[in-house]
Structures are given as structure tokens and as C-alpha cells.
Amino acid sequence: MKPIANTAVLAVLAALAALALGAALPAHSQVLKDFGSFHIGGRSVTLKDLPVTESVFTAGAAPTKVDPNGDYEVEQMYVQYLIPEPQKSKYPLLMWHGGGLTGTTWETKPDGKPGWMNYFFRAGHPVYVSDAVERGRASWARYPEIYTTQPIFRTKKEAWETFRFGPVGTYNTDAAKREIFPGLKFPVDKLDQFAKQSVPRWNSNDAATIAAYNALVQKVGDCVVLVHSQGGAFGFAAALAAPDKIKGLVVVEPSGAPLPGPLLDKLKDMPILILWGDNVDKSSWSRLQPVSANFTKYLQSKGGNVEFIELPKLGITGNSHMMMMDTNSDQVAGVIQDWMARKGLMR
Amino acid sequence: MKPIANTAVLAVLAALAALALGAALPAHSQVLKDFGSFHIGGRSVTLKDLPVTESVFTAGAAPTKVDPNGDYEVEQMYVQYLIPEPQKSKYPLLMWHGGGLTGTTWETKPDGKPGWMNYFFRAGHPVYVSDAVERGRASWARYPEIYTTQPIFRTKKEAWETFRFGPVGTYNTDAAKREIFPGLKFPVDKLDQFAKQSVPRWNSNDAATIAAYNALVQKVGDCVVLVHSQGGAFGFAAALAAPDKIKGLVVVEPSGAPLPGPLLDKLKDMPILILWGDNVDKSSWSRLQPVSANFTKYLQSKGGNVEFIELPKLGITGNSHMMMMDTNSDQVAGVIQDWMARKGLMR
Numbered sequence: 013m014k015p016i017a018n019t020a021v022l023a024v025l026a027a028l029a030a031l032a033l034g035a036a037l038p039a040h041s042q043v044l045k046d047f048g049s050f051h052i053g054g055r056s057v058t059l060k061d062l063p064v065t066e067s068v069f070t071a072g073a074a075p076t077k078v079d080p081n082g083d084y085e086v087e088q089m090y091v092q093y094l095i096p097e098p099q100k101s102k103y104p105l106l107m108w109h110g111g112g113l114t115g116t117t118w119e120t121k122p123d124g125k126p127g128w129m130n131y132f133f134r135a136g137h138p139v140y141v142s143d144a145v146e147r148g149r150a151s152w153a154r155y156p157e158i159y160t161t162q163p164i165f166r167t168k169k170e171a172w173e174t175f176r177f178g179p180v181g182t183y184n185t186d187a188a189k190r191e192i193f194p195g196l197k198f199p200v201d202k203l204d205q206f207a208k209q210s211v212p213r214w215n216s217n218d219a220a221t222i223a224a225y226n227a228l229v230q231k232v233g234d235c236v237v238l239v240h241s242q243g244g245a246f247g248f249a250a251a252l253a254a255p256d257k258i259k260g261l262v263v264v265e266p267s268g269a270p271l272p273g274p275l276l277d278k279l280k281d282m283p284i285l286i287l288w289g290d291n292v293d294k295s296s297w298s299r300l301q302p303v304s305a306n307f308t309k310y311l312q313s314k315g316g317n318v319e320f321i322e323l324p325k326l327g328i329t330g331n332s333h334m335m336m337m338d339t340n341s342d343q344v345a346g347v348i349q350d351w352m353a354r355k356g357l358m359r
Numbered sequence: 360m361k362p363i364a365n366t367a368v369l370a371v372l373a374a375l376a377a378l379a380l381g382a383a384l385p386a387h388s389q390v391l392k393d394f395g396s397f398h399i400g401g402r403s404v405t406l407k408d409l410p411v412t413e414s415v416f417t418a419g420a421a422p423t424k425v426d427p428n429g430d431y432e433v434e435q436m437y438v439q440y441l442i443p444e445p446q447k448s449k450y451p452l453l454m455w456h457g458g459g460l461t462g463t464t465w466e467t468k469p470d471g472k473p474g475w476m477n478y479f480f481r482a483g484h485p486v487y488v489s490d491a492v493e494r495g496r497a498s499w500a501r502y503p504e505i506y507t508t509q510p511i512f513r514t515k516k517e518a519w520e521t522f523r524f525g526p527v528g529t530y531n532t533d534a535a536k537r538e539i540f541p542g543l544k545f546p547v548d549k550l551d552q553f554a555k556q557s558v559p560r561w562n563s564n565d566a567a568t569i570a571a572y573n574a575l576v577q578k579v580g581d582c583v584v585l586v587h588s589q590g591g592a593f594g595f596a597a598a599l600a601a602p603d604k605i606k607g608l609v610v611v612e613p614s615g616a617p618l619p620g621p622l623l624d625k626l627k628d629m630p631i632l633i634l635w636g637d638n639v640d641k642s643s644w645s646r647l648q649p650v651s652a653n654f655t656k657y658l659q660s661k662g663g664n665v666e667f668i669e670l671p672k673l674g675i676t677g678n679s680h681m682m683m684m685d686t687n688s689d690q691v692a693g694v695i696q697d698w699m700a701r702k703g704l705m706r
Binding site: 042152169 | 390
């Protein structure tokens, strides 16, 4: 990629990144003011004229009739929150995961160490972690009656390539035969543990997902939104829907971005950070990165408050698409935390 | 039901329940020593010879090939933990939900008030809340290739009857036309909010579910297990598998219990509490309650440390099958908390 930030900005960022290196928060105790969860969004549907089947619920018992006809709630989203005391950020931090994943993206890492939910909670942000529509605790609905397409399950090979653990074509069932990107910071010895976090996805639920995210922003009110990968599309959509409420937007390796055009003028005053890891040019992300780069250039040309950071240009190398799980995840979180401080998003 | 506990025991329980009434914990701040999550259990599988399909991942883009053949992790379980400081219980509390539900059973209630996860955390228990195999953040696997049966989705009508909000046959799509049990403590005006917590279930995953729970007990070590409904079967199975590690077992309205016989002698020294709510005789639970009653009688006849409490006999009325979400959920939790104190499970 051609650098977008100018040299002076890069120097400042490099200095801040160096600071962040030493700023990893200790995993000490923290006062929890409140925690809990809720479901938001969705709608009631009624299914009719489906066949009644039989199912054995308890081994050895007689089959029970299962009548799928009736009323359901569908397309809701799950959100869990932890509120620290004292609160050091100005706004709650909403954390939105990527495709085929859930809120576990942000929790403990596959190597058992604390993830970004922990990091930002301990840095004083009220954290709101969601499972998007169709995933995890949000639940999912019948197809083809409610969801119009079939679910898609991610293989470890697809994870290997999409999340940039090694070059395309180098996944092997035998771990010893896999080719890993030199200096990779994702703990590939924990690939199976990471694969346990995968959930099926559909390609037909974007509208419902955006509606639930929009409802969440309206419920929480003024907030900062941190999104990853497929969540980028939802983050940009939410920002355009509520530019008054989203006070900052952090987009980690988005799968896309809105095309340049007058619609984006709404985002001119919103602090936006777009963050990319390493080895992008050696992966299918090389085709997607220019979309968010073009978004950045357009907004910058309009005086927008957007930064585009490629971690290797700060000297931070080896980060995968799952940088919140990489061994230097605290360092990368530090880059975001420093950006939030610079943008006036901390108290 | 014929009372199992004798009159003296009932008097003590009634006194303790009265104490519990005044013992609702304030929702004040608490020191959080640690929190996080992990996946446990499961296995690697490889799918072969399945057809490659095409799917459109981004609106307007060309279809992408989706090849479902490859390696997956399946049958794992998700566990989230919150560790309070100071710890006031002797052991961590493992909370296992019922059928067609997830760990959200224990979190914030559908009326937005704190649930039992909150209650027991604030009472000083390290809490470990799981999403069992196939549900929530545990994810689910392809059928019929991996799961051998079809998923089952719970209608609001089934929830209405199974969870004892009103008599069988009284659910109506129109909320104004539903017949509610007199004095019911479940907030039925939040039925839709509760229905958003429902997740599909399968009838073919019991062995994998028990294996994952057993692995969890081995990982956590000495613990107290709190189970609900279908979770009862898994709780009893885990207790029989690790009677040395499970130091107490609380079973809320189990869908079954092990049959009397010498196998149960393993459980003789384990403090066990079986808890039932109201209106059981007016529901299908009237056929299931005697199973846990017979279990209790048998163990008591062998000198076992098991109590069988029907809340109405303590003067606590109106509790549904989802008593952890009822308006008096703190009162019911207090009965459990008091039992744990009496059994020496608190520090």
C-alpha cells in the first residue's frame, strides 16, 4: 500500500506505539460496577403449515410429537456488558466481531491470555460485547422458512488463509506440514482451540444484523464502536445511521468500506481509525484493503478525521487478521487506546 | 407430592427462607479479580465428498465457491467465568442451563434485573457459566453429517406450557387472551424478551455434552454445580463421574434423575439439593417430579445428604420453571445460598 498518513504523523504514531509497548496493563483486580446482558432487535414471526414430526427426547422414552408451527422471536442480537469503576473513557465501547465468529473474539485468547475485552475494561471503558444476529447467544432461525439461504461452516483451511496464518494453499491437516508466515504473532499451535470459536454464518442476514446494531446504538447512546472484519460493514452502516451518537469508530481490517461520495460527508467530524496488520499483500485481503484506503483518502480530502494505520509501518510486525488474539495483542490494543486518547475520547 | 423432608427440617427451612427474603444483595460494586472464557471438550472431524456450492458474500459481488470439505472442531462447550474478590465460597460455582437455552439463563433477567450469575458472584462465588454443546457460543455442527438428527426450535406456546407460565392449552398469540397461573412470579409481559434467549436443540448430542461437562469439572477441580431442567441429567451424570470433585450439587427442576440402585451409593456423601417451584401438579412436570423424588428417597434411605425442597411448602409461591428469572429470583437464590452455608460450602 502507498502510505496515506504523512511522515510527521507516522513519526508521532511510532512514538506512541513505543509508549504502548510499555503500557500493557497488569491483570490485577478491578472494581466491577455492573455487569449483565440483554437481547435487542428482532421481530416476532409465525410459522404455519409445516409438518409435525416425532423426536425422542430421552433415551428409551417414547417419541414426542414436535410441532414447529407457531410463534417465534427471530433476528435479535445478544449483548453483554461489563462496567468498570472508575470509568476512564468518555463513552462506552461497543465491540463487534467478524464473520463466522461471536463476541468470544474479544475475550480470553486461544492461548488462555486476556483479550481486548479485558484490556479495554481494565483501561476504564464500559465494554459492550455483542453476538450478532444468527451467531452465538443471539441464536439462529429456521431456514429456508426464515433465513433464505443455507448456513456456511468455516473449515480450518479457510481460517488459515482468511486470517493470514500462512500463505494460501499451505494449510495441512498435519500441523507439522503447515507453512506459517515468518514472524507470525498468532499462536498457531492453538489453531484447534481457535477453531472451536467458529460458528456457522449465513449470507442473507445483513439487513437484520444492521437493524439490531442500529437499535443497540440507540439504546446505549453516545458510544465508541470497535469493529472487526465483516463487522466493518456493520460499523460503517451504523456510523452513517447515527453519526450523532457514534463518537469514534475503530475499524480493524474491514472486509469493505462505503464508496467515496457525498453520503460520506456525514462522517467528516467522526474520529475514525482504520487498522491493518502484516502480510496483507500476501493474502486475499490485498484486494479488500484498497477499499478502506480509498474511503480514507476521500474523507481526508474532505477534511475528515480519519487515520489509516498499517502496523508494519509502525514497526509492529507479524500481526494476523486476528490481531486481538496475537501474542502482542496488548501492544496493538495500545495503538488503539493511544488513538482514543489523542482524539479526546478518554476522560 | 408427599413431603419428603420432616416437619423439623421444614421449620428450619422456612426460617431460613424468611431470612433470605431480607438478604437480597444490593447491586453495588464488587471487586473483579479475573474474568474470561474458554472452550473445552470436542474433537476434530474431517468432512469429505460433500458438494461444492456457490454463495454471494457481499451484495452485488460475484458468487464465491463454498467448499464444505475439510477439517472442523465440533462438540466443544463454551465457559465464561467471573472471579470475585474476596472469594467467600469454598469452591467455584458451575452454572449449567436447561434445554434449548444458553448461559444467558443465569445472567440479566428478561425484565432487565440482575439474575443468579450476578447474585452468586456478589455473594462471593467464582461463577463459571457455560453454553452447552450445540448452543450459543459453543457453536453447532452440520447435520446430518456430524449431528445425526434435525434441530428443534421451541415455539412460544411450548415455552408457555413447559416453563409453567399458564395451564396447558392457554397460550395465545394475543397476549391479552393468555391464561396466566394465579400469583405467577414470572414476568409474562416479557415473554418475547425471554423467547429471544431460545436456541435450537438436538436430541442426539447427550454423550458429547456430558463429555464436555466432565472435562470442565476436571479442569476446574473441586466445585459446586448448579443445574437446571435438562441440565439435571448432565449434573447427575457429572456427579457420578466425579464424586470426588463435585462438592455440592444443586438441581433446579430436573427433567429426570438416575434410577435408584447401588450405583447411587457414590453420591451418598455429596450434599445435594433438589428444588421445585409452584404449579408442578398442573403441568407435564407432574410426571417428571416423582423421578427426582424417588432418587431423593432412595439416597436418604442410604443415609445420603440430599434435600428435596418444594418452594410452596416454604411459603414461597408462584415460581415458574424459570425461577431464576421470576420477580422473586433473589429470594429463591437465597434458599440455595442458605443451603450452601448449612452444608459447609461457604468459607
